[in-house]
Amino acid sequence: MTTARGIEPFEGDDRQYSPTRLPGWLQEVTGPDRVQPEHLTRAQLADLSPRELLRHNDRRKVWHANIGPVRTPQLLALHEDLAEIVESHRHDGDKTKLAALVDAYPGIGKSTAVRDYGRRLYREQIALRGETTAEGHRRVPVIYITLSGNTQIRGLNAAICRFYRLPTTGDADTLAERAVDAVLTLKTTSIIIDDVHFLAGSQSNSARMANQLKYLSNVFPVTLIYVGVGVQRRGILREGFSREETLLAQFGRRTTPLTLLPFQVDDEAGRLQWRTLLKTIERQLLLADRHPGMLADDLSDYLYARSTGHFASLMALVNRGCLRAIRSGHERLDAELMDQVENDAAAEDARRELTAAIDAGLLTTRPASPVSRRRTA
Template structure:
């Protein structure tokens, strides 16, 4: 390296579905925002210092958030109420939560953020170790893969704790329960629950497997998935012919996370607040007030369709292009060269046509018309 000290960067590669990675997510230090330089200051940097600065900006933009949107805060309030009221003794089944919403809305991010906060609060209140001397792990996070069966689910739980995954489903369950009790785990976050027993399995089979979880593990279960309720898992079974569905429905609180909408003034104000919040976090030399919230508001809404993940992917990629090209700001010309997810792009033309025709806008009535910043 010719005497030059290597620069590792702030990339944090870990899996939250393993305890060491989850602990890194829970207790990892907050990222430090890179300094905001002018173009002149960027020009004064030595070549290596500029590469380091740009590297820091790129990883910063890729990891903005979680942002406390009204949707996220409302969801976390509901989760707090459910979890903190579930102080039942071990002989009682704790009610569960099912967060069922479309992809790309930030479900996993919002729930993991809640789990992170709950984990930290419990450790702060009760200590890092249990009375028996084990590490305290108030929350675990696992994500399922296609066609997961009960044994695979129990294996995922054991794998999170770093336990052996040999044996049948019952052996794995016993092993996992011992870990739950010794580490004082109170909450399981189970992501991609729609993969349980395969996407085409019937609702009774899924209900039976989720009922098994509730009966075996003395924790609050937070399920996160897509299209789970469409199977009738919470609505059917109350006639008495399908008791499995009835029992699961009575024990489960349905929650959702909605996309941003601009059909009314409140929705438009919330969209503007989100863009202003993101804008403040960006580190671009030619960033200016209103770059997102005024000049790109309708454009970003049309391209993201109000889905948080699509919006953040657009902005992250736009910032990367702005840095590497030397453009140092976001505008339509640059953003038109940025690719986004297929679902957002499919809905883009219809939204753009409505905006152009004056049938829809993302800007509140109090906002002035667009005043584009000249190049």
């Protein structure tokens, strides 16, 4: 189809959806994997017409914004732990299933990692059991919801109903009953609840949170996977705030804490992991002057100092750097260009100390062994 001017429309590869709604979640878990656009040299870029160049650059921008999730050792270890918990839960309905809590610093990529696990689990279950249930309903093995600030018990139940496209009117008990019916009908086996720290606040609120999550584990025949920041520090898994508070202890006994760590370069193994990560990312960059070692050799220390080893901060920095390289015609990443790129406040706050340590020779991201470096190149 062409427009009145004879120009073929171009929608690009943007995929706008909300994974906290069933249609959006289905697009994430069942949609096709992105296909990497062609890598063009400067000469090939120069041969493109203005419109072709505009489209190619648009494809590159979308690609760079959606690189990942990279299957780092940290991500693989987390997936293995989650699989061990979820796959061991073949209990009958009269038995309570334990929960998992992925509790980590912001910017580590924990939400992306857990959603990636949910996507893989969803596809595995559909491949095993089929897209529809025996009663003819759509099978939805995994769902994903997020919480917002000051979420109360009713809000948590409403978020589950909203995902399933159910009415959100009524009190907390009414909403819970609707959600349970949907879980049973659509054969949901796991619920991912992100930003669960919004339920853990004051002493009384933490107790209410534990009470509600305990209720969910009793009523829903699913594995609950919580994702949050500082949840354990707020006391939700401890023995309670006083000797009389046993509710929090009960929740702690039913929950397995997991985490996702930032990249560390204090030892050779950590430095090799960091180099492997940069090489993996480097191969996916669609810049005309990309060259082997552009990230892993030329910018290794620089990127670690700018990201503090946090995956989300690193990917935001690389994505914005690629955008600037494309728009400016620089077509490569180097320190001069990257110095013009802004990053998140937390990473920038820690940058000076890490840069000073690297400049003083107290810290390096480079593997010591040339043999080891060749193996990861």
